[in-house]
Amino acid sequence: MTDGPSSHTWLYRHTAATRLSHWITVLCLLVLVPSGLQIFNAHPTLYWGERSDPAHALFALRALETDNEEMRGVTEIWGHRLDTTGLLGVSTEDGERVARGFPAWATLPGAQWLAMGRRWHFFFAWIFVLNALTFGLYALLSRHLTRDLVPGGRDLAGLGASLRDHLRFRFPAGESRYNVLQKLAYLSVIVGLGPLVVLTGLTMSPWVDATLPLLPALFGGRQSARTVHFALTWALVGFTVMHVFMVAVTGVLNNLRGIVTGWARVRHHDGGVDG
Amino acid sequence: MADRGGLDRRRFLLRGLGLAAAPLVAGCDRLSESRWVAGILRAGEAVTHGVQRTLTWRRALAREFPESARSAVFPGNGTTDPGTADYQALAASGFAAWRLEVRGLVERPARLSLPEVRALPARTQTTRHDCVEGWSAIATWTGARMSALLDRVGVRPEARYVVIRCADLMSSGEAYYESIDLVDAYHEQTLLAYEMNGRPLPVAQGAPLRLRVERQLGYKMAKYVLAVELVERLDGIARGRGGYWEDRGYEWYAGI
Numbered sequence: 383m384t385d386g387p388s389s390h391t392w393l394y395r396h397t398a399a400t401r402l403s404h405w406i407t408v409l410c411l412l413v414l415v416p417s418g419l420q421i422f423n424a425h426p427t428l429y430w431g432e433r434s435d436p437a438h439a440l441f442a443l444r445a446l447e448t449d450n451e452e453m454r455g456v457t458e459i460w461g462h463r464l465d466t467t468g469l470l471g472v473s474t475e476d477g478e479r480v481a482r483g484f485p486a487w488a489t490l491p492g493a494q495w496l497a498m499g500r501r502w503h504f505f506f507a508w509i510f511v512l513n514a515l516t517f518g519l520y521a522l523l524s525r526h527l528t529r530d531l532v533p534g535g536r537d538l539a540g541l542g543a544s545l546r547d548h549l550r551f552r553f554p555a556g557e558s559r560y561n562v563l564q565k566l567a568y569l570s571v572i573v574g575l576g577p578l579v580v581l582t583g584l585t586m587s588p589w590v591d592a593t594l595p596l597l598p599a600l601f602g603g604r605q606s607a608r609t610v611h612f613a614l615t616w617a618l619v620g621f622t623v624m625h626v627f628m629v630a631v632t633g634v635l636n637n638l639r640g641i642v643t644g645w646a647r648v649r650h651h652d653g654g655v656d657g
Numbered sequence: 658m659a660d661r662g663g664l665d666r667r668r669f670l671l672r673g674l675g676l677a678a679a680p681l682v683a684g685c686d687r688l689s690e691s692r693w694v695a696g697i698l699r700a701g702e703a704v705t706h707g708v709q710r711t712l713t714w715r716r717a718l719a720r721e722f723p724e725s726a727r728s729a730v731f732p733g734n735g736t737t738d739p740g741t742a743d744y745q746a747l748a749a750s751g752f753a754a755w756r757l758e759v760r761g762l763v764e765r766p767a768r769l770s771l772p773e774v775r776a777l778p779a780r781t782q783t784t785r786h787d788c789v790e791g792w793s794a795i796a797t798w799t800g801a802r803m804s805a806l807l808d809r810v811g812v813r814p815e816a817r818y819v820v821i822r823c824a825d826l827m828s829s830g831e832a833y834y835e836s837i838d839l840v841d842a843y844h845e846q847t848l849l850a851y852e853m854n855g856r857p858l859p860v861a862q863g864a865p866l867r868l869r870v871e872r873q874l875g876y877k878m879a880k881y882v883l884a885v886e887l888v889e890r891l892d893g894i895a896r897g898r899g900g901y902w903e904d905r906g907y908e909w910y911a912g913i
Contacts, residue, residue, distance in 0.1 A: 413685070425791035432785055433728050434792035491689040496789065497906030498689045498698075504913065505701030588787045589872045589912025593713035595720055604785065604793050 393558050395646040400526065403517035404641055410510040411622065413502055416490035418615055419483070420499030426471075426483030428612060432603035440609060443471045445481030453479050507583060514576055521572070530560060531569050537562040555632040558648040567621065575618055582611035695906075706910035715840050719871035722783045727854060728794040731786070733861030736825035736833065739881050744824050752865040757849070761820070761887040764811030771865055775851060777801035777809070782846055788875040789907065798869050800850030804843045806885065812839075816887040820894060821868050824881035827901055835879040836891055836899040836909070837870055846871045849882060874911035876902045 426443040429435065442458040455471025457464045468474065473485035486492040490502055521527040544562050554561050560568070584590045585597040585607035601607040629637045640646035688694040747755045756768040783797040819842045823833040841847055848869040851858055858864045863880025870877045891897060896904035903909045
């Protein structure tokens with residue numbers, strides 16, 4: 383595998399619509415995640431069902447006082463307790479220990495300020511939704527979705543091999559087309575995580591629930607929807623972490639150039655833009 | 658110092674994980690303080706309000722549950738006892754001297770005693786109460802339908818909002834108040850509730866009367882109601898945003 387410079391060619395990899403929508407999504411997530419944690423902090427406990435019965439919490443970030451009057455942060459998952467002082471439940475703010483779910487550096491605004499957290503969250507939720515709808519429509523009409531993102535039979539046949547390669551940290555770099563794992567990852571965000579995170583968010587709206595009782599029924603209740611919304615957030619964060627990692631290890635400059643200018647260098651021999 | 662370094666490293670790693678972009682958040686904190694950024698973000702509320710009102714059925718009912726779905730404990734949030742001398746005197750007499758004043762843009766202003774409120778066409782509903790903080794609790798509410806009260810006093814055509822005046826004074830010394838528009842005021846489930854779970858409303862839940870607006874968040878459902886006032890505009894009342902919490906940055910439209 384000693385490809386000389388002559389075996390590379392320039393490919394217009396990402397259209398302007400894809401690039402713009404990508405960076406709007408980045409901006410939205412940078413606001414939605416920390417403002418969501420701010421909102422979560424107003425009641426840092428999760429439940430299943432319609433009600434929030436304190437005795438049946440699934441997950442909670444608590445501040446407990448020990449016998450020697452020390453405040454400890456405790457993360458409670460299904461009744462199991464974990465000391466997370468400094469990060470979850472209790473953290474340090476301006477040199478002082480304070481009781482709060484997520485620490486100040488992870489929330490927007492940093493201080494406990496639910497009203498402003500909601501304003502940031504709902505404003506950028508609208509941008510997120512409008513951007514997603516626009517991109518979805520574009521991807522359908524331009525056939526970006528069916529041509530580049532939906533895996534074909536040949537893709538799926540190579541799934542095992544691709545998985546093995548990735549697990550051995552042998553990543554394809556400079557390919558002109560998405561590999562099957564990329565296709566599945568992007569597709570699951572576009573048609574799975576993205577829509578679900580919006581729907582679970584809407585289910586928390588009592589006004590929406592009155593018109594669309596199907597929504598709370600679908601997620602098992604408003605408190606379940608809140609729990610799923612929280613879990614999906616971390617799934618999206620997890621996706622983003624993996625995505626950034628893959629970008630970094632498969633030629634960070636070339637990848638960034640691609641998503642900023644549209645142009646990327648690809649290997650000549652693998653088919654190019656035959657679409 | 659070593660400990661401090663360890664803490665910084667851990668923070669750095671967590672930031673790197675994409676948990677939050679701390680420098681950006683710090684910048685956003687400055688933005689949050691800025692009046693015009695708050696103004697732009699406020700536009701989100703107008704969009705939410707407009708879209709939700711347009712795309713949903715105005716008369717849609719909030720889900721009603723069987724009584725078996727009630728919460729064992731219903732949190733008493735906000736004021737749980739107004740504690741003023743006036744209120745204590747009223748409560749001591751079983752609210753015999755309490756009157757609901759109906760005033761403002763109405764044809765026939767009225768002062769109703771509790772038995773008179775109880776004599777109005779009533780409704781009983783077991784509904785989910787959603788707090789802005791994130792929790793939900795279910796209870797059964799019985800109360801006079803707001804629409805029946807409004808029909809009794811006659812709403813003047815220029816009236817656009819129903820303002821609820823309350824007996825509880827907040828830490829700032831201002832009395833709690835709230836407001837809803839006429840779409841919500843005439844909604845079938847909008848009540849002035851005097852019973853909770855089949856018993857007279859407890860003090861922690863707003864005795865003798867609290868508002869129920871089932872499709873909005875808990876802070877809209879003012880407790881310790883003293884007066885219902887019909888107005889054309891909200892900007893002349895208190896800080897002009899239509900409610901105690903609205904004056905402190907929360908949305909007037911609390912359907913989300």
